[in-house]
Every structure is written in structure tokens, then in C-alpha cells.
Amino acid sequence: MLPRQGLRAFADRSEAGRELARRLLQLKLPPPCVVLALPRGGVPVAAEVARALHAPLDLLLVRKIGMPWQPELALAAVVEGDPPDIVYEDPLRHGADADHAYVEAQLKQQLREITRQRQAYLHGRPPVAVQGCTTIVVDDGIATGTTVRAALKALRRRQPARLVLAVPVAPRDTLQALRSEVDQIVCLATPHPFRAVGEHYLCFDQVEDAQVLEALNPAAPAQPG
Numbered sequence: 001m002l003p004r005q006g007l008r009a010f011a012d013r014s015e016a017g018r019e020l021a022r023r024l025l026q027l028k029l030p031p032p033c034v035v036l037a038l039p040r041g042g043v044p045v046a047a048e049v050a051r052a053l054h055a056p057l058d059l060l061l062v063r064k065i066g067m068p069w070q071p072e073l074a075l076a077a078v079v080e081g082d083p084p085d086i087v088y089e090d091p092l093r094h095g096a097d098a099d100h101a102y103v104e105a106q107l108k109q110q111l112r113e114i115t116r117q118r119q120a121y122l123h124g125r126p127p128v129a130v131q132g133c134t135t136i137v138v139d140d141g142i143a144t145g146t147t148v149r150a151a152l153k154a155l156r157r158r159q160p161a162r163l164v165l166a167v168p169v170a171p172r173d174t175l176q177a178l179r180s181e182v183d184q185i186v187c188l189a190t191p192h193p194f195r196a197v198g199e200h201y202l203c204f205d206q207v208e209d210a211q212v213l214e215a216l217n218p219a220a221p222a223q224p225g
Contacts, residue, residue: 016168017048036060040207046138047215063110077150085154135160141197142170152181
């Protein structure tokens with residue numbers, strides 16, 4: 001995908017991750033730090049951040065529960081945990097044509113997918129504890145922020161010492177809406193108008209499972225660049 005003329009563009013997710021890591025290093029965030037990636041696109045970005053900060057890397061597994069009549073519009077999101085956290089989009093919840101049985105059925109389905117992902121990517125390894133840590137949530141970019149908002153709300157309940165959202169690119173209004181959920185936001189580019197995350201990458205191929213597994217391997221070598 002070629003970016004529109006005049007747009008800031010990263011070569012790929014790894015380059016964006018290295019640039020994001022440099023910005024985060026300048027902040028001298030208090031240790032210990034934990035880096036959490038939103039799969040799958042956020043994983044190559046987060047891997048570079050975790051490597052630079054010498055921090056553990058884990059996945060932040062969150063699944064959307066869509067409206068019955070428009071699955072892409074999130075009624076709620078469920079975030080991995082013990083117990084799992086479910087975060088509702090309140091304005092939609094009260095006007096939604098979604099009864100309790102629908103939400104429960106969707107919740108069970110998304111929890112099964114979360115379990116499958118943790119088993120596939122991390123062989124069932126339990127999530128890294130974030131209590132008392134500087135916790136950095138990383139994605140390859142944000143558009144609407146619905147899923148990220150749910151993840152941040154759930155993480156706050158787990159009592160991190162500091163919660164940081166770090167992304168290469170996002171629209172200003174979305175970041176503004178997320179500011180109350182975090183202690184700090186680090187974003188390299190806030191273009192206007194904003195159309196799609198992929199417009200800000202020269203290479204924005206789908207991240208395959210094999211790439212996720214490699215990035216989560218602490219012995220994996222750094223990507224060239």
C-alpha cells in the first residue's frame with residue numbers, strides 16, 4: 001500500500017517499533033516495565049519496544065462483542081484475565097437490541113478464542129503480572145480505539161504503577177478520548193485527516209502466526225534495519 005502524498009510513512013512495523021522504542025527510552029520510564037502487545041499487528045512493534053527496554057513481552061488478548069445487527073460495531077469487549085474483564089460501551093449498551101442471552105453466548109465464544117490464542121502463541125503460559133509495574137500497551141496504530149479502550153480499562157483494574165499507551169500512529173480525537181484511561185500516551189504521528197492505519201506503512205502485510213511466535217521468542221534475533 002502506498003501512502004498518500006505528504007503522509008508520514010514507516011517502512012514496516014519493525015521500523016515503527018524501533019522509532020517508538022527510541023521515544024520511550026527518552027522518557028526514562030520507572031522500572032520494572034512490562035510490554036503488552038495487541039495481536040497480531042501490534043506484536044512486531046511491541047517486540048522492538050520490549051527488546052530496547054529489556055522488558056518482558058506478553059500479549060494483551062481482547063475480543064470484541066459486536067452488535068447483533070452490525071458485528072463490526074462493538075457493544076462490549078472482553079479482556080483476558082482471572083476472572084476475565086468485560087467492558088461495555090455504555091451509550092450503545094442501553095440502546096442495543098441485545099439481550100442477556102446474546103451477550104452471554106458471544107462472551108463464551110470470544111473467551112474460547114482468547115484461550116485458543118494464548119495456547120497457540122504462548123503454549124498456555126499465564127499472563128505476565130502487571131501490578132506495580134510500568135505497563136506499556138503497544139499496537140501498530142489506532143483508528144476508533146474501542147478495543148484499546150476496553151483493554152486499558154481492564155488493565156487499570158490490575159493496578160499497574162503506571163499505564164502507558166504507545167502507538168506509531170493514531171488520529172488526534174481518538175487519542176484525546178483515551179487520555180483519561182492512561183497515565184501517558186506516546187504517539188509518533190497524528191495525521192489529519194485520518195483514514196486508515198495501513199496508509200502510514202509502506203509495508204502493511206497481514207501478520208502471520210509464525211511472525212507472532214518468532215516475536216514472542218526471547219531468543220529471537222533483532223530485525224535488521
